[in-house]
Amino acid sequence: MTPPRFEEITGTLARQAIELPSWAFGNSGTRFKVFGTPGTPRTPQEKIADAAKVHELTGLAPAVALHIPWDQVDDFTALKAHAEGLGVRLGTINSNTFQDEAYKFGSLTHSDAAVRRKAVDHHFRCIEIMHATGSTDLKIWLADGTNYPGQDSLRARQDRLAESLAEIYERLGEHQRLVLEYKFFEPAFYHTDVPDWGTSFVQVSALGDRAFTCLDTGHHAPGTNIEFIVMQLLRLGKLGSFDFNSRFYADDDLIVGAADPFQLFRVLHEVVAGGGLDEGSPVRFMLDQCHNVEEKIPAQIRSVLNVQEMTARALLVDRAELAKAQDAHDVLGANEVLMDAFQTDVRPALAQWRASRGLPAEPMRAYADSGHARFLAEQRVGGAQAGWGA
Ligand code: AOS
Ligand code: ZN
Ligand code: ZN
Numbered sequence: 527m528t529p530p531r532f533e534e535i536t537g538t539l540a541r542q543a544i545e546l547p548s549w550a551f552g553n554s555g556t557r558f559k560v561f562g563t564p565g566t567p568r569t570p571q572e573k574i575a576d577a578a579k580v581h582e583l584t585g586l587a588p589a590v591a592l593h594i595p596w597d598q599v600d601d602f603t604a605l606k607a608h609a610e611g612l613g614v615r616l617g618t619i620n621s622n623t624f625q626d627e628a629y630k631f632g633s634l635t636h637s638d639a640a641v642r643r644k645a646v647d648h649h650f651r652c653i654e655i656m657h658a659t660g661s662t663d664l665k666i667w668l669a670d671g672t673n674y675p676g677q678d679s680l681r682a683r684q685d686r687l688a689e690s691l692a693e694i695y696e697r698l699g700e701h702q703r704l705v706l707e708y709k710f711f712e713p714a715f716y717h718t719d720v721p722d723w724g725t726s727f728v729q730v731s732a733l734g735d736r737a738f739t740c741l742d743t744g745h746h747a748p749g750t751n752i753e754f755i756v757m758q759l760l761r762l763g764k765l766g767s768f769d770f771n772s773r774f775y776a777d778d779d780l781i782v783g784a785a786d787p788f789q790l791f792r793v794l795h796e797v798v799a800g801g802g803l804d805e806g807s808p809v810r811f812m813l814d815q816c817h818n819v820e821e822k823i824p825a826q827i828r829s830v831l832n833v834q835e836m837t838a839r840a841l842l843v844d845r846a847e848l849a850k851a852q853d854a855h856d857v858l859g860a861n862e863v864l865m866d867a868f869q870t871d872v873r874p875a876l877a878q879w880r881a882s883r884g885l886p887a888e889p890m891r892a893y894a895d896s897g898h899a900r901f902l903a904e905q906r907v908g909g910a911q912a913g914w915g916a
Pocket of ligand 1: 549620667707709742769777814
């Protein structure tokens, strides 16, 4: 047997779409310092323009995810037209129930019905926005949790979460989906209310067919076998989306594939094996990253290229040979098949293929040579730069 040739995988590669987060284009940082960069967007419209530039140079990022209220505008229909005019569409709507005083002790899980009402109503507003923008996904990530054992009833919070989610799910339009993201710590440090894939799975399974789990690659304890979780969620039909990023220590939202390229390969290998790249698959790909010290547009270009390169390598796995080695319990042989694909340098083939489709062969270089960063720095003077949280 021979591994698939590059020409055989381009059909799948051509379908690949990676949604960009609007907040990746704003300034971000740690609690110690947020650095500004000349040319940083000041409005949701400018964030969308930057995302469109990434798509223009890579052909990989046709949608932009919004965060509400960070990307609040008066007219979302006009924002949709603005995005479409730039060649992209508006994607996932991310709700935000973690920046309001009222949510100090929780949002959808809060013991006070009035606070839960406010949090559920915020999601209703997000759904209205989705109708205006044509977005299909509502993504829920909750900061809810406790800091000390005994602070609140773990069980009661879980029951309240189920009730709140059911109300939100009921409100979705026929073609809309809910994806529930999990995270094992931060900002709460003793427990979070959706800490792991199991909890997300249990909660979304109780809702119905249009509720899925979102897997953020940065939200696992060190050493976690993330590809196993990918396999399991695909097997259960509940992997709705990825938030891609990478991490060295905690949830640092670094460039996907930067910290552990082999892990990204293993994840994408399971995605391919589980049908996650097949036509009609429910799995959507997004980035959830922040660029604290690096330039933001090239950082997003680098990120989508990393995903594309690793997807190509995962598609090049000789699956027939792998199955043969596995059946024969040829441990080293099976491992070698996988490693052969991982070690393949797909960059020259991808560059050629991009050029054949009218894209720059080397998008990073094309951006650097274009002088666009200088142009933005000259254009975007005055006004407040968008930041993580605005
Ligand atoms: C938070 O840690 C999560 O990764 C969320 O996906 C969130 O949407 C993003 O960080 C911006 O709030
Ligand atoms: Zn995330
Ligand atoms: Zn995160």
